[in-house]
Amino acid sequence: xxxxxxxxxxxxxxxxxxxxxxxxxxxxxxxxxxxxxxxxxxxxxxxxxxxxxxxxxxxxxxxxxxxxxxxxxxxxxxxxxxxxxxxxxxxxxxxxxxxxxxxxxxxxxxxxxxxxxxxxxxxxxxxxxxxxxxxxxxxxxxxxxxxxxxxxxxxxxxxxxxxxxxxxxxxxxxxxxxxxxxxxxxxxxxxxxxxxxxxxxxxxxxxxxxxxxxxxxxxxxxxxxxxxxxxxxxxxxxxxxxxxxxxxxxxxxxxxxxxxxxxxxxxxxxxxxxxxxxxxxxxxxxxxxxxxxxxxxxxxxxxxxxxxxxxxxxxxxxxxxxxxxxxxxxxxxxxxxxxxxxxxxxxxxxxxxxxxxxxxxxxxxxxxxxxxxxxxxxxxxxxxxxxxxxxxxxxxxxxxxxxxxxxxxx
Amino acid sequence: xxxxxxxxxxxxxxxxxxxxxxxxxxxxxxxxxxxxxxxxxxxxxxxxxxxxxxxxxxxxxxxxxxxxxxxxxxxxxxxxxxxxxxxxxxxxxxxxxxxxxxxxxxxxxxxxxxxxxxxxxxxxxxxxxxxxxxxxxxxxxxxxxxxxxxxxxxxxxxxxxxxxxxxxxxxxxxxxxxxxxxxxxxxxxxxxxxxxxxxxxxxxxxxxxxxxxxxxxxxxxxxxxxxxxxxxxxxxxxxxxxxxxxxxxxxxxxxxxxxxxxxxxxxxxxxxxxxxxxxxxxxxxxxxxxxxxxxxxxxxxxxxxxxxxxxxxxxxxxx
Numbered sequence: 169x170x171x172x173x174x175x176x177x178x179x180x181x182x183x184x185x186x187x188x189x190x191x192x193x194x195x196x197x198x199x200x201x202x203x204x205x206x207x208x209x210x211x212x213x214x215x216x217x218x219x220x221x222x223x224x225x226x227x228x229x230x231x232x233x234x235x236x237x238x239x240x241x242x243x244x245x246x247x248x249x250x251x252x253x254x255x256x257x258x259x260x261x262x263x264x265x266x267x268x269x270x271x272x273x274x275x276x277x278x279x280x281x282x283x284x285x286x287x288x289x290x291x292x293x294x295x296x297x298x299x300x301x302x303x304x305x306x307x308x309x310x311x312x313x314x315x316x317x318x319x320x321x322x323x324x325x326x327x328x329x330x331x332x333x334x335x336x337x338x339x340x341x342x343x344x345x346x347x348x349x350x351x352x353x354x355x356x357x358x359x360x361x362x363x364x365x366x367x368x369x370x371x372x373x374x375x376x377x378x379x380x381x382x383x384x385x386x387x388x389x390x391x392x393x394x395x396x397x398x399x400x401x402x403x404x405x406x407x408x409x410x411x412x413x414x415x416x417x418x419x420x421x422x423x424x425x426x427x428x429x430x431x432x433x434x435x436x437x438x439x440x441x442x443x444x445x446x447x448x449x450x451x452x453x454x455x456x457x458x459x460x461x462x463x464x465x466x467x468x469x470x471x472x473x474x475x476x477x478x479x480x481x482x483x484x485x486x487x488x489x490x491x492x493x494x495x496x497x498x499x500x501x502x503x504x505x506x507x508x509x510x511x512x513x514x515x516x517x518x519x520x521x522x523x524x525x526x527x528x529x530x531x532x533x534x535x536x537x538x539x540x541x542x543x544x545x546x547x548x549x550x551x552x553x554x555x556x557x558x559x560x561x562x563x564x565x566x567x568x569x570x571x572x573x574x575x576x577x578x
Numbered sequence: 579x580x581x582x583x584x585x586x587x588x589x590x591x592x593x594x595x596x597x598x599x600x601x602x603x604x605x606x607x608x609x610x611x612x613x614x615x616x617x618x619x620x621x622x623x624x625x626x627x628x629x630x631x632x633x634x635x636x637x638x639x640x641x642x643x644x645x646x647x648x649x650x651x652x653x654x655x656x657x658x659x660x661x662x663x664x665x666x667x668x669x670x671x672x673x674x675x676x677x678x679x680x681x682x683x684x685x686x687x688x689x690x691x692x693x694x695x696x697x698x699x700x701x702x703x704x705x706x707x708x709x710x711x712x713x714x715x716x717x718x719x720x721x722x723x724x725x726x727x728x729x730x731x732x733x734x735x736x737x738x739x740x741x742x743x744x745x746x747x748x749x750x751x752x753x754x755x756x757x758x759x760x761x762x763x764x765x766x767x768x769x770x771x772x773x774x775x776x777x778x779x780x781x782x783x784x785x786x787x788x789x790x791x792x793x794x795x796x797x798x799x800x801x802x803x804x805x806x807x808x809x810x811x812x813x814x815x816x817x818x819x820x821x822x823x824x825x826x827x828x829x830x831x832x833x834x835x836x837x838x839x840x841x842x843x844x845x846x847x848x849x850x851x852x853x854x855x856x857x858x859x860x861x862x863x864x865x866x867x868x869x870x871x872x873x874x875x876x877x878x879x880x881x882x883x884x885x886x887x888x889x890x891x892x893x894x895x896x897x
Contacts, residue, residue, distance in 0.1 A: 220721060220726065221726065221824070222726060222822060222823075222824045223726075224721070224725075224726035225725055225726045225727035225728075364868055364869055389867075391867070391868050391869075393828075393869060393872070394824075394828065395824070395825050395827070395828025395829070396828065397624075397749075397818065397819055399620045399623075399624075399746065399749075399860075400617065400620055400860050400863040400864050401863070403613060403616055403617065403620075403864070404863075404864060407610075407613055419728055419820075420728045420820045420822065423728075423730070423820055424819065424820065427734075427818075428746070430734075430736070430737075431736065431737035431744055431746040432616075432737070432744045433737075433739070433744065455730055455732050457734070
């Protein structure tokens with residue numbers, strides 16, 4: 169079929185393609201917030217997460233974690249220092265879009281949020297924390313890895329319990345080679361495979377700095393975009409032949425890499441992950457199968473040695489019929505920090521809560537890390553990303569020993 | 579799981595360590611033949627899929643002058659049709675593909691009759707906004723019904739190795755299905771009365787009416803066939819890739835480039851454009867950092883627009 173094409177047809181086609189692309193980026197859908205917050209009888213936590221869009225699945229689970237932490241606190245009598253005042257959570261959808269990060273934060277504050285948590289996507293969190301700063305409302309990051317959020321901005325109202333990218337890389341670069349070398353094996357070269365967005369790039373940059381300190385040379389760096397297959401990436405990594413392939417992606421991209429590696433009969437001596445979603449997701453592990461057995465991901469984690477952590481996990485799974493992954497655990501822990509801050513402040517005033525958070529030390533939390541307290545940048549001084557190992561297609565914490573649920577098996 | 583055929587087997591020979599990315603450009607000169615062949619194979623496999631995605635888009639535009647922004651969403655409906663029928667009813671994915679094609683044909687006809695037909699003579703902005711709205715409705719429906727989490731058939735089809743080149747069977751099946759679809763559609767357009775009527779309408783809608791062709795009927799059939807081709811393109815993707823409600827966008831962006839590259843309304847142009855984009859994509863991924871391959875694709879797109887604005891296989895430009 170062939171047609172004589174006029175210039176106007178072609179120009180129209182190109183013009184509308186561009187226009188629609190712009191429209192697609194500008195799409196905006198919100199969720200009705202609760203209207204009865206901020207009346208003095210309760211303390212309102214604003215949850216700013218992606219509830220739709222490509223990050224919507226994880227974002228919804230994280231929002232559920234905020235809801236559960238508040239629900240369990242209310243069941244246990246509410247905020248003691250406020251005579252049992254109840255916690256209320258209002259949630260809005262940032263769709264994983266940076267331009268909505270600040271807008272959703274402003275909206276939550278307008279709807280009465282006394283303290284806010286979010287946002288999963290680092291660019292969104294960057295915008296959201298600035299909006300909270302302008303309004304003088306404390307913001308406790310649930311999950312967002314980019315160092316720049318707190319370290320490139322002089323924020324007085326933002327806090328991050330989780331390890332940022334640089335700390336994740338430090339922990340991974342220290343723990344992963346240590347356990348391999350302790351087992352009498354060698355790791356001298358690494359290939360980095362990362363999602364080509366802010367999250368992946370920030371972890372990559374940190375690994376570039378940290379791995380050479382552990383005598384590991386980076387011999388290949390391969391990025392992947394959303395929706396891509398990883399065939400070429402697997403070929404690149406196979407050609408570079410590193411001792412360990414370190415993947416930093418969401419679920420789909422690591423699943424694609426493993427599938428491509430299998431298809432090309434390529435198996436590096438070690439597979440590892442730094443802030444990798446797939447290697448800490450049981451469903452993804454089952455899909456990837458034997459290839460990832462023994463893999464060594466580093467990520468924030470639920471403390472497997474705590475009975476209370478197990479109770480929270482069981483309650484979450486029964487309440488929401490969803491898996492309790494690392495992002496959920498960290499979000500729950502971040503909400504525990506918020507609750508501790510409110511208790512410490514004995515007030516629902518954002519300024520009082522912020523003052524309390526800046527000085528607080530939270531020992532009673534479910535994350536696999538020491539007591540949480542914040543430095544002058546709002547970073548957790550004791551943040552830790554422990555090392556897991558995939559054993560029987562389940563992610564098990566194996567190092568450091570105080571958080572290990574089982575022994576390393578190499 | 580690797581099956582082997584032919585006369586050379588085994589894994590891809592590894593290059594020596596490159597000692598950092600500063601030497602990456604030097605790798606071009608030292609690429610091993612096995613790696614080059616492997617990349618060519620991936621490029622052809624990917625290009626075939628891209629060509630299939632672009633076929634429906636170029637057909638609808640070629641006949642109706644309608645830019646169907648719901649094409650990617652229709653692909654997604656095709657993906658989820660295969661995934662859902664396979665996981666919920668245990669139907670073999672290959673058998674689910676015809677269901678997706680038929681379902682999308684019906685959806686395409688329905689969409690045309692209820693929305694597009696009444697604005698065929700309206701400015702193109704109207705059609706653009708309507709198809710954009712249909713896209714949002716379809717994606718939202720998928721989100722609500724199946725959640726935004728990635729889904730997979732978990733087929734693990736493995737690959738076949740020929741002369742040291744690995745061909746992933748999922749992509750290979752998809753390419754064969756794409757080629758079959760092109761042949762069938764081409765035969766339909768060339769050898770049937772209805773096909774000739776569609777081509778006649780594509781050449782000149784007014785003249786087609788004068789010679790007795792029922793152009794409104796051709797329009798809804800064309801939109802249905804275009805949607806069915808989108809459904810087919812989407813239906814083969816779960817054979818080799820996890821799916822999510824937004825995956826159509828990844829393919830659609832390049833499909834628009836392919837349609838312009840190959841020539842608006844040109845079937846062979848869509849296939850040629852698909853292969854070109856496939857090669858640039860794969861070799862660009864291998865040699866260029868980050869999203870450099872995507873920049874390369876758009877640079878070629880701009881060059882074609884400047885040097886041969888009617889597209890590589892498009893018709894002559896008329897003033």
